[in-house]
Amino acid sequence: MQDKRGKLTQRIVILAFREGRISPTELCRKCLNRIKKTQHLNAYITVTEELSLKQAQESERRLLRGVPKGPLDGVPFAVKDNFCTKNIRTTCASRMLKDYFPPFNATVVQKLLDQGAVLMGKTNMDEFAMGAGSIDGAFGPVKNPWSYTELYRTLAGPEANWVITGGSSGGSAAAVASLTSYLALGSDTGGSTRNPGALCGIVALKPTYGLLSRHGLIPLVNSMDVPGILTRNAGDASLVLSVLQGHDVKDSTSFPAPYSPADLPEKLDVRNICVGIPKEYHALGLSPETLAEWSRVADLFEGAGARVEQVSLPHTQHSIVCYHVLCHAEVASNMACFDGVEYGHRSKMDSSTEVMYATTRHEGFNDVVRGRILSGNYFLLRQNYQHYFVKAQKIRRLISDDFRRVFSAGVDVLLTPTTLTDATCYRDFTQEDNRTRSAQEDVFTQPANMSGLPAVSVPTALSSRGLPIGLQLIGRALEDHKLLSVAQWMEQAVAFPSISVHDTFTESSDTI
Numbered sequence: 001m002q003d004k005r006g007k008l009t010q011r012i013v014i015l016a017f018r019e020g021r022i023s024p025t026e027l028c029r030k031c032l033n034r035i036k037k038t039q040h041l042n043a044y045i046t047v048t049e050e051l052s053l054k055q056a057q058e059s060e061r062r063l064l065r066g067v068p069k070g071p072l073d074g075v076p077f078a079v080k081d082n083f084c085t086k087n088i089r090t091t092c093a094s095r096m097l098k099d100y101f102p103p104f105n106a107t108v109v110q111k112l113l114d115q116g117a118v119l120m121g122k123t124n125m126d127e128f129a130m131g132a133g134s135i136d137g138a139f140g141p142v143k144n145p146w147s148y149t150e151l152y153r154t155l156a157g158p159e160a161n162w163v164i165t166g167g168s169s170g171g172s173a174a175a176v177a178s179l180t181s182y183l184a185l186g187s188d189t190g191g192s193t194r195n196p197g198a199l200c201g202i203v204a205l206k207p208t209y210g211l212l213s214r215h216g217l218i219p220l221v222n223s224m225d226v227p228g229i230l231t232r233n234a235g236d237a238s239l240v241l242s243v244l245q246g247h248d249v250k251d252s253t254s255f256p257a258p259y260s261p262a263d264l265p266e267k268l269d270v271r272n273i274c275v276g277i278p279k280e281y282h283a284l285g286l287s288p289e290t291l292a293e294w295s296r297v298a299d300l301f302e303g304a305g306a307r308v309e310q311v312s313l314p315h316t317q318h319s320i321v322c323y324h325v326l327c328h329a330e331v332a333s334n335m336a337c338f339d340g341v342e343y344g345h346r347s348k349m350d351s352s353t354e355v356m357y358a359t360t361r362h363e364g365f366n367d368v369v370r371g372r373i374l375s376g377n378y379f380l381l382r383q384n385y386q387h388y389f390v391k392a393q394k395i396r397r398l399i400s401d402d403f404r405r406v407f408s409a410g411v412d413v414l415l416t417p418t419t420l421t422d423a424t425c426y427r428d429f430t431q432e433d434n435r436t437r438s439a440q441e442d443v444f445t446q447p448a449n450m451s452g453l454p455a456v457s458v459p460t461a462l463s464s465r466g467l468p469i470g471l472q473l474i475g476r477a478l479e480d481h482k483l484l485s486v487a488q489w490m491e492q493a494v495a496f497p498s499i500s501v502h503d504t505f506t507e508s509s510d511t512i
């Protein structure tokens with residue numbers, strides 16, 4: 001049971017429920033079965049099997065009575081392990097929170113549950129969402145489902161090592177790509193939803209900052225964090241966005257959503273669209289294949305009558321350094337609450353308060369987190385504050401102004417690569433310095449976070465190793481719906497060969 005392009009999407013599932021071809025319980029069981037068969041991916045930290053089945057049965061009863069709670073009733077979803085889930089372990093993939101059971105649900109999780117969506121579990125990630133590989137968490141690295149396709153094995157050879165998912169929401173991306181869930185929540189501070197979305201061949205949306213509540217999302221960088229949406233196509237992302245968006249009294253940075261329909265226009269006429277190609281995104285390290293793909297898709301837009309223009313965003317060159325200072329400064333302040341007193345890990349070495357604080361933090365955090373705390377505190381020292389933090393804030397403004405200028409000059413969306421290359425082999429990633437590599441990986445995604453703009457990654461082609469390449473569209477603030485409409489057009493134009501369920505494990509008779 002698949003759509004025209006062989007994809008098993010959330011909408012297909014909803015239709016299947018409606019037509020009685022499958023029930024929420026049957027589907028939930030299938031997803032649980034797939035989770036078992038794809039355990040080698042390490043996509044989940046916690047699988048909520050019992051609860052999932054209970055929720056699916058409740059959903060089934062509602063559907064039988066003809067009173068669904070909402071359009072997502074019965075649809076299986078996964079949640080990154082940095083969103084609080086009531087009485088369900090929420091670890092941020094850290095030893096610090098390994099036994100944390102929050103007493104409440106994050107607003108976005110609650111909204112999905114209120115719709116009747118079925119929670120399958122909590123997904124693996126980089127510790128406290130710091131990283132771009134999903135290889136730096138306390139529960140081990142996440143493996144990219146595309147590593148197990150016949151195509152990759154044939155092209156890369158039998159000795160080829162598995163490839164990373166990207167991150168930090170790698171578990172959520174792997175869950176959607178391997179169809180153990182039909183949608184997943186990620187978080188995006190510097191690219192952590194779009195990056196794994198691109199490397200796992202699925203659609204990944206970072207909405208406008210403030211459009212979705214951050215309440216219950218354990219903060220990394222409050223001024224940039226947004227809940228991200230991972231789905232198998234743009235239409236699904238639009239439906240999920242319509243359910244999740246809106247003001248929340250528990251998040252003072254959230255605001256009411258502008259009206260936008262849940263559905264995207266069936267066929268967008270791109271002749272009215274101006275697509276900007278930022279010349280500064282021809283960055284060092286961009287692979288020739290990704291560059292070629294970027295030009296190919298720009299040509300597709302042009303061929304369909306869109307205006308395609310080269311534009312300049314001159315301050316992009318400073319974005320990695322600027323993000324680095326702002327992120328680490330906010331991390332230093334956000335992580336201060338993990339001191340062994342109120343909740344989280346507490347060291348047994350407590351001969352004095354100082355010793356207890358220090359050993360708790362040493363035992364609880366990995367060295368990526370500790371490194372960011374150290375440099376963040378350095379940037380915030382009284383004598384460094386103006387030089388680093390205030391200067392970075394000013395540069396952040398210049399980066400935002402660049403976007404404002406091109407959008408007010410008539411550009412509707414910017415087209416860029418999402419990542420520099422396709423997914424890297426785990427072995428190669430660990431041989432180099434992970435930290436430097438991770439920082440570079442977010443070069444195309446961080447500017448949208450620093451400016452609060454919506455951006456979406458769409459898979460457009462397979463590389464010569466048979467791995468996905470994703471391109472990013474960045475839109476005007478609050479024009480998320482328009483952005484997704486263009487994303488859908490792109491999706492239709494490129495016809496990306498989505499991964500088949502059969503590829504992620506050996507069983508060959510699974511259908512929906």
Ligand SMILES: NC(=O)C[C@H](N)C(=O)O
Binds near residue numbers: 187191192220442
């Ligand atoms: N959650 C994120 O977007 C974090 C980003 N990848 C970083 O390492 O800072």
